[in-house]
Amino acid sequence: xxxxxxRWLSLGLILLAATALAAGPVEMSVQVKxxxxxETPSFLGKVVARLNYGDRIQVLEQQGDWSKVTAPDGQTGWxxxxxxxxxxxxxxxxxxNAQTAASGDDLALAGKGFNSDVEADFKAKNRNVDFTWVxxxxxxxVPPEAKQQFLKDGGIQPAEGGKR
Amino acid sequence: MSPRLCSLAPxxxxxxxxxxxxxxxxxxxxxxxxxxxxxxxxxxxxDQAQAITKSAQAMEKTFEDITPEQEYYIGRAVAxxxxxxxxxxxxxxxxxxxxxxxxxxxQFSTKPETFGGYHFLLLETDEVNAFAAPxxxxxxxxxxxxxxxxxxxxxAVLAHEISHVDHQHGLKAIxxxxxxxxxxxxxxxxxxxxxxxxxxxxxxxxxxxxxxITSTMMNSxxxxxTEFEADKGAVAIMKKLGYNPAALVTMLEQMEGQLKADxxxxxxxxxxxxxxIAELKKVxxxxxPLQPASERQQRFQKAMGGV
Numbered sequence: 001x002x003x004x005x006x007r008w009l010s011l012g013l014i015l016l017a018a019t020a021l022a023a024g025p026v027e028m029s030v031q032v033k034x035x036x037x038x039e040t041p042s043f044l045g046k047v048v049a050r051l052n053y054g055d056r057i058q059v060l061e062q063q064g065d066w067s068k069v070t071a072p073d074g075q076t077g078w079x080x081x082x083x084x085x086x087x088x089x090x091x092x093x094x095x096x097n098a099q100t101a102a103s104g105d106d107l108a109l110a111g112k113g114f115n116s117d118v119e120a121d122f123k124a125k126n127r128n129v130d131f132t133w134v135x136x137x138x139x140x141x142v143p144p145e146a147k148q149q150f151l152k153d154g155g156i157q158p159a160e161g162g163k164r
Numbered sequence: 165m166s167p168r169l170c171s172l173a174p175x176x177x178x179x180x181x182x183x184x185x186x187x188x189x190x191x192x193x194x195x196x197x198x199x200x201x202x203x204x205x206x207x208x209x210x211d212q213a214q215a216i217t218k219s220a221q222a223m224e225k226t227f228e229d230i231t232p233e234q235e236y237y238i239g240r241a242v243a244x245x246x247x248x249x250x251x252x253x254x255x256x257x258x259x260x261x262x263x264x265x266x267x268x269x270x271q272f273s274t275k276p277e278t279f280g281g282y283h284f285l286l287l288e289t290d291e292v293n294a295f296a297a298p299x300x301x302x303x304x305x306x307x308x309x310x311x312x313x314x315x316x317x318x319x320a321v322l323a324h325e326i327s328h329v330d331h332q333h334g335l336k337a338i339x340x341x342x343x344x345x346x347x348x349x350x351x352x353x354x355x356x357x358x359x360x361x362x363x364x365x366x367x368x369x370x371x372x373x374x375x376x377i378t379s380t381m382m383n384s385x386x387x388x389x390t391e392f393e394a395d396k397g398a399v400a401i402m403k404k405l406g407y408n409p410a411a412l413v414t415m416l417e418q419m420e421g422q423l424k425a426d427x428x429x430x431x432x433x434x435x436x437x438x439x440x441i442a443e444l445k446k447v448x449x450x451x452x453p454l455q456p457a458s459e460r461q462q463r464f465q466k467a468m469g470g471v
Contacts, residue, residue, distance in 0.1 A: 031232050032277050043271040053233075053279075065274075083277035113346065114234040114370050117358065121367040122241055122374075131244045133252045137283040137301065138240075140263045147268040154315065154460045156406045158272065 025058035025070065031085040036144070037077035041066035044151075044158065047144055049075040054089040230335055230343075232299070236279035239299030241374045242334065243285075246295050246303055246382065253286035253306055253471070261467030262286060265315065266302060266322045272404040273323075273330045273397070282326065286471065292422050293429035294321060295381050296328035298335050307429065309471045311419040315464040316411035320398060323405075324412070327397025333390050337380035338373045345369050385433030392435075392443045399447050409448045416441050 035051035041063050049071045051057065057079075058070040066078045123131065142150075151158065230238070253259075262284045270282040282300035286309065287293070293305040302325045312318040328334065346369035358366060380386065386394075399409040416437040423431045434440070 032279050033236075033281070035277065043276070080277050082275040113229075113231070113366065114237040114373075116237070117363060118367050118370050119237050119241065121363055122370055125367065125371070129241070129244045129248055131240065133247055133285065134240050134244045134301065137243075137259075137285040138280060140259065140283055141281065142264050142267040146264065147271070150264050150268055151406070154463070155457045156460075158406045159404050 025060050026086075027056055028059050028067075028069075028084040028086055029089045030055040030057065030079075030083055031087075031089065032083045035079055035083045037069065037071055037075060037079050039077055041068070041078040043080075043144065044148055045078070048077040049073065051079070051083075056088075057084070059084070232279035235332075235335060236299040238335065238370070238373060238377070239280075239297040239301050241370070242297035242377050242381075243295075243301040243303065245374055245378045246297070249382065250287040250289050250291075250293070250303065250305065253288045255286065255471070258467050258471050259284070259286055261463065262304065262318075262322075265319055266326070269319055269322050269401055269405055270300065270326050272401050273326050274400075275330050278329070282329075284322065289429075291429035292419060292431070293433075294325050296325040296334065298329065298332065298377070300326075300329050302326070302329070305429065306471050307422065309468055311422050312415055312468075313418065314411065315460040316407050317415035317418070318464065318468070319405070319407050320402060320409070320412035320415050323398035323401040324394050326401060327394040328386075330397055331390075331393055333386055333394065334377045334381070337386070338376045342369055342372045342376065381433070383433070388435045388439075391440065395440055395444055396447055399444065409444075413441050413444055413448070416444075 030051045030053055033053050035055070036047045037049035037051060038045040039048050040046075051071060055072055057072065060068045060070060060076070062068070062081065063078075065081050067081045067084060068076065069079050069084075070076050123129065266284040267282050270276055278300045280299055280301075282302065284302045284304065287303050287305040289305045290307045291305055292307040292311060294308050295303040297303070302322065304321065304325070308321060309318065312321060346366045385391075395412065398412055402409040402412070419430065420437040423437065
């Protein structure tokens, strides 16, 4: 009996510790050039906020592949978790390159790896490689509403509403 | 790629050989070395960084350390390099439709958010071919579009390519020793920006990585297992998206006919369509192909009819 209550006590302590860890929002960074916060955990939802690379956000809860977040401007909504990282991303002063800051386990290879400086050097050394069309294709961005309309017009019903 | 880029190989060969054993064991140790490598890439001394990067464990971490931003720059250079050989097909309406379909489908992949997002472009060539550059720049040949008789079949082709990006198959084609030299240089660089010589070193590793990926995509092809993985991923995307994955099978049947006349492109780099179909049937069962809805067929014809 004594043994059993001890076990319950330790289980209780573990649960307590787990709750303490789980409580409170977790801070994460946006790891894509431009992120979108949606009203619902689905790409079919309305966009309520836009985020920039390196923005720090508070993750309130997770549902499948989606995270409920509070954006820097206080707006709350859902973002696909693939847009987020636990790492801190600091933008390098006077440059468009990011640098990942060092802090404990969240440390990563600094953004001084393959970046726009390296691309410029690559271009200078490989003059036959033309980036014109790469830049052009990157400009083709389909707005969320157009995607939704496209599915609707085509009679396509996403099986999971893009929720997972 | 040019032979000049390949000349890096012997220099890195020795390092690569030293770590071959570790790689044979798979990626399970990646997380364990995370902390060690972290110190090496941060503010620690150059000595420490070099010592660690020389170790085999550090090598494994290099692949994991390719951030979405770096993947994006690799992808841009890969796409630009493919476009040296294959000219773009400059027809706005067709490319707009391709992006509408492709960017919609990409949202239903496992990693829909890449650094620069998904973008699609048609290639002029009659060859049956398609390329998925890291980060989501996808190139589809006119010859490939002609294997598709419907929107459903075209989305199957795009989903297969999206799946290659999702699984980072391009990045995995980078020779194992390649990134170590870049990492050693980066580890040794104390400041936030690279000095001239260091930049040249990193660019060399970058060029080598691009050469590894493009030569795999354009010449040798991925392994059969890798292609089957992309096919399976395509089925998953199509199911979530709401298209019948059986369209991938009918597309492959049409491709089979096209490939007989032209063995370049997919004929060289991919398993035979019949082999892929046999694998696919294990995953999707024997569902009847979806009858093309008139609206989908209409818009497909309008955009792709003349391609």
